[in-house]
Amino acid sequence: MTPERPTATSPVVAEAEEAHLPEFVRRIPVGPYRALNPVTKATLAVVAAILAFGVRGWTGPAVVLVVVVSCAWTAGVLRRMAPFALATLPLVASILVVNTFLYPGAHDTIAKLGPLSPTWTGATTALQATLRVVAFGFSAALFALTTPVDDLLVELERRGLGRRGAFVVGSALGAVPSTLERAREVADAQRARGMETEGGLWRRFRGLVPLIGPVLFGALAEVEERTMALEARAFTAPGRRTILRALPDSGRQRAARWLLFVGSVVAVVVTLATPVRLP
Amino acid sequence: MSEGLVLAGASYRYAGASKPTLRSVDLRLDSGRVVGVVGPNESGKSTLCLVVAGLAPGVIGGRLEGSVGLDGIELNAMRSPDLAQQCGLLFQNSATQLSNMTATVFEEVAFGPCNLKLPPVEVIEVWWALRTVGLEKLASRDPVRLSGGQGQLVALASVLALRPRYLVLDEPTSELDPAGTKLVTEALERIVRETGAGILLVEHKTDVLARIADEVLVLDHGTVALSGPAATVLADPRLAELGVEPPAGVRLERAAKASGLEWSAELAEAVG
Amino acid sequence: MITQGPAAVISNALVPSVEFEAVSFAYPDGTRALEEVSLRIEPGESVAVVGQNGSGKSTLVRHLNGLLRPTAGRVMLDGLDIRGLHVARLAERVGLAFQNPDRQLFAGRVATEVAFGPRNLGLSGPALDERVGAALADVGLDGEAVSNPYDLGYSRRKLLALASVLAMRTPILVLDEPTTGQDARGVGRVRDVVAGAVAEGRTVIAISHDMRFVAECFDRVVVMRAGRVVLDGTPELVFGESAWPELRAADLEPPRAAVAGARLGLGSTPTDAALVAELVAAGRR
Numbered sequence: 001m002t003p004e005r006p007t008a009t010s011p012v013v014a015e016a017e018e019a020h021l022p023e024f025v026r027r028i029p030v031g032p033y034r035a036l037n038p039v040t041k042a043t044l045a046v047v048a049a050i051l052a053f054g055v056r057g058w059t060g061p062a063v064v065l066v067v068v069v070s071c072a073w074t075a076g077v078l079r080r081m082a083p084f085a086l087a088t089l090p091l092v093a094s095i096l097v098v099n100t101f102l103y104p105g106a107h108d109t110i111a112k113l114g115p116l117s118p119t120w121t122g123a124t125t126a127l128q129a130t131l132r133v134v135a136f137g138f139s140a141a142l143f144a145l146t147t148p149v150d151d152l153l154v155e156l157e158r159r160g161l162g163r164r165g166a167f168v169v170g171s172a173l174g175a176v177p178s179t180l181e182r183a184r185e186v187a188d189a190q191r192a193r194g195m196e197t198e199g200g201l202w203r204r205f206r207g208l209v210p211l212i213g214p215v216l217f218g219a220l221a222e223v224e225e226r227t228m229a230l231e232a233r234a235f236t237a238p239g240r241r242t243i244l245r246a247l248p249d250s251g252r253q254r255a256a257r258w259l260l261f262v263g264s265v266v267a268v269v270v271t272l273a274t275p276v277r278l279p
Numbered sequence: 280m281s282e283g284l285v286l287a288g289a290s291y292r293y294a295g296a297s298k299p300t301l302r303s304v305d306l307r308l309d310s311g312r313v314v315g316v317v318g319p320n321e322s323g324k325s326t327l328c329l330v331v332a333g334l335a336p337g338v339i340g341g342r343l344e345g346s347v348g349l350d351g352i353e354l355n356a357m358r359s360p361d362l363a364q365q366c367g368l369l370f371q372n373s374a375t376q377l378s379n380m381t382a383t384v385f386e387e388v389a390f391g392p393c394n395l396k397l398p399p400v401e402v403i404e405v406w407w408a409l410r411t412v413g414l415e416k417l418a419s420r421d422p423v424r425l426s427g428g429q430g431q432l433v434a435l436a437s438v439l440a441l442r443p444r445y446l447v448l449d450e451p452t453s454e455l456d457p458a459g460t461k462l463v464t465e466a467l468e469r470i471v472r473e474t475g476a477g478i479l480l481v482e483h484k485t486d487v488l489a490r491i492a493d494e495v496l497v498l499d500h501g502t503v504a505l506s507g508p509a510a511t512v513l514a515d516p517r518l519a520e521l522g523v524e525p526p527a528g529v530r531l532e533r534a535a536k537a538s539g540l541e542w543s544a545e546l547a548e549a550v551g
Numbered sequence: 552m553i554t555q556g557p558a559a560v561i562s563n564a565l566v567p568s569v570e571f572e573a574v575s576f577a578y579p580d581g582t583r584a585l586e587e588v589s590l591r592i593e594p595g596e597s598v599a600v601v602g603q604n605g606s607g608k609s610t611l612v613r614h615l616n617g618l619l620r621p622t623a624g625r626v627m628l629d630g631l632d633i634r635g636l637h638v639a640r641l642a643e644r645v646g647l648a649f650q651n652p653d654r655q656l657f658a659g660r661v662a663t664e665v666a667f668g669p670r671n672l673g674l675s676g677p678a679l680d681e682r683v684g685a686a687l688a689d690v691g692l693d694g695e696a697v698s699n700p701y702d703l704g705y706s707r708r709k710l711l712a713l714a715s716v717l718a719m720r721t722p723i724l725v726l727d728e729p730t731t732g733q734d735a736r737g738v739g740r741v742r743d744v745v746a747g748a749v750a751e752g753r754t755v756i757a758i759s760h761d762m763r764f765v766a767e768c769f770d771r772v773v774v775m776r777a778g779r780v781v782l783d784g785t786p787e788l789v790f791g792e793s794a795w796p797e798l799r800a801a802d803l804e805p806p807r808a809a810v811a812g813a814r815l816g817l818g819s820t821p822t823d824a825a826l827v828a829e830l831v832a833a834g835r836r
Contacts, residue, residue, distance in 0.1 A: 019399035024419035025385055150382050166380050174379035188618050189655040194642040194671030213657035222375050228334050229376040232368045233391040233437060237360035242393040242402060319734040321704035426604060453732045456603045456760050458802040483734060524735040527807035534823045540830050549814040
């Protein structure tokens with residue numbers, strides 16, 4: 001099997017089907033937006049970021065936001081974007097406050113509120129900045145919600161990432177829940193021996209050693225066993241390993257990725273370097 | 280040298296240790312046979328597993344004296360991936376044996392063959408490994424979310440998928456509940472029957488060894504204190520002072536005889 | 552409350568009774584672990600809790616020292632709801648030894664590790680040293696007071712973790728899988744510790760997979776399945792033939808002595824000693 005770049009006919013997809021791999025292994029995503037290749041979706045996110053922040057004026061971020069929201073609606077993830085929207089709130093709030101009240105050199109005050117003088121210029125700038133942040137945040141959320149990590153890793157590995165890249169990501173992701181679980185158990189064991197978890201700062205600080213020690217030692221002790229388990233499964237064999245899953249790609253998507261990327265860069269350059277102005 | 284996995288006068292010392300952990304161990308593992316290893320903790324059982332599987336000194340360093348060979352070839356002359364196809368190794372904790380790179384049990388079991396660059400049409404054959412250990416119904420599940428016993432079956436299947444001739448298991452049931460222990464023991468029996476693999480099984484549970492081992496070795500401070508056919512060794516009166524609990528049958532027979540009872544065939548059968 | 556002298560017998564008046572009153576527990580993600588469990592343990596009882604993983608045994612015992620709080624029902628010590636008490640306060644009365652010693656050991660020296668618990672309970676000086684020494688002697692680690700815990704093998708680390716809880720001299724002692732992963736000598740030590748604690752009048756509660764250990768060392772066996780108590784009684788009762796269907800439904804097997812006794816028509820013989828006694832009584836010379 002040669003690790004070909006997937007083309008319009010996707011021989012790798014055909015190969016996976018020919019081997020009669022079960023459906024739960026192939027896991028080809030369906031749906032108008034989700035079915036796009038992960039690299040396409042990643043490109044869209046990057047393009048969205050470029051346009052949201054790079055293009056002067058309102059048009060860039062507004063277009064991005066409209067496109068992202070409609071894609072999210074098509075993919076059926078619009079509702080799940082809500083927590084991401086909430087996550088941008090603190091940043092948005094601070095941008096609005098700082099710029100409206102403290103924009104340097106602006107004199108078109110809205111009203112005089114005691115020592116504070118909010119300006120229209122400040123407010124407009126703030127709103128535009130907010131729009132950029134929200135557009136970017138939503139596009140990142142769209143990518144995260146429609147692209148399983150495994151799909152992205154499979155595509156990256158097919159394009160040359162190598163098995164160690166997959167290992168690093170997999171271990172990092174796996175380490176989080178297992179470390180949390182270990183930490184919880186260690187904390188329970190120490191509390192069961194009377195360790196106080198309430199109290200003054202020094203007390204709490206002293207309490208860290210019995211907590212951190214076992215968590216760290218445990219994680220380190222595991223490393224050797226994990227390494228041996230990987231060796232025992234021939235992980236260190238040279239060359240490119242077989243990738244069972246194959247995600248479809250097409251010439252059209254490839255063309256679109258290039259066009260969008262180049263187009264977005266051009267758009268930024270044009271609005272920054274030439275007299276052309278968009279609203 | 281002859282066929283089989285053979286240790287001859289093997290001594291091993293961990294890197295930086297002042298004393299060897301294993302001293303002049305002789306051992307022979309043949310296809311289709313199960314060799315049990317017992318002994319108190321710290322007698323060198325885990326180290327023996329690492330040496331037999333070629334991971335010590337190969338991966339973890341240290342010093343090996345004597346010879347450890349497979350069909351006449353020294354293990355440390357083999358590269359890790361080739362070794363993995365000859366001799367598989369399993370530990371107590373199923374969670375640390377997961378690759379964390381797969382989303383389903385099937386892909387986890389296929390991990391080894393994929394690492395060896397086998398094409399998908401050949402990788403698909405890992406179904407036989409799943410069937411042998413009894414995991415077909417769980418093939419689509421997330422390996423991280425399985426019970427301890429099921430997790431050990433995944434680890435077993437994923438090692439089996441490389442079709443090794445020998446399997447080394449270091450206390451595979453010690454963290455399992457009785458149901459999990461039963462799953463693993465039955466899977467091991469099927470493996471011996473259906474693949475003819477040679478198995479080295481370290482176990483505290485001498486009842487399990489009484490059931491499936493052909494031969495038993497008793498380790499004491501890094502040396503082989505007793506060895507021979509399973510039934511003989513497990514009934515040896517010296518087991519207790521060597522820190523090993525004999526199986527239930529032997530124990531009950533001794534208790535009965537100590538009370539002056541005659542140990543008839545009927546009693547022996549009732550005890551099982 | 553607890554006498555500080557060596558191995559003093561604790562009067563039942565000082566050992567609290569334990570009661571679970573229709574206790575239910577569900578984890579934050581919705582998994583139900585306990586379903587209306589009602590159980591009363593008198594002072595000085597030795598109780599083994601058995602069942603397969605996921606049956607609720609660990610969840611149940613973690614309610615005893617407040618690590619988990621019921622989502623319904625009450626847990627009471629001596630008739631008083633422990634709801635308002637912090638884990639650190641409950642540690643004075645309930646000592647819980649966890650299954651995995653490596654998720655607890657942090658000190659550079661064995662003695663420091665064992666001193667952690669009693670020190671948190673307010674001990675210091677010679678009284679603390681005495682406690683540490685006695686606990687180490689109880690588990691057979693007296694010669695290792697200045698060793699590094701990680702220089703000990705797994706078996707002895709597990710005994711160390713047990714010692715660190717023993718040193719707290721709590722009237723109620725809870726052991727989570729004390730014999731799992733232990734070699735024969737380690738199991739022997741654990742049995743001695745249990746017997747010693749019972750002789751002193753403490754309440755001992757243990758979770759175990761080892762049915763022989765359970766039958767031989769405990770007066771009462773509680774079998775759990777899917778968050779409920781399905782059998783509760785003496786080893787004779789719980790491992791007797793009439794209870795086998797329920798045991799098997801809980802994915803458990805009776806001890807071999809019980810099976811042999813049933814096959815020979817001898818009544819309930821959960822332990823080796825009981826089987827031999829019955830055989831002798833049945834007149835087989």
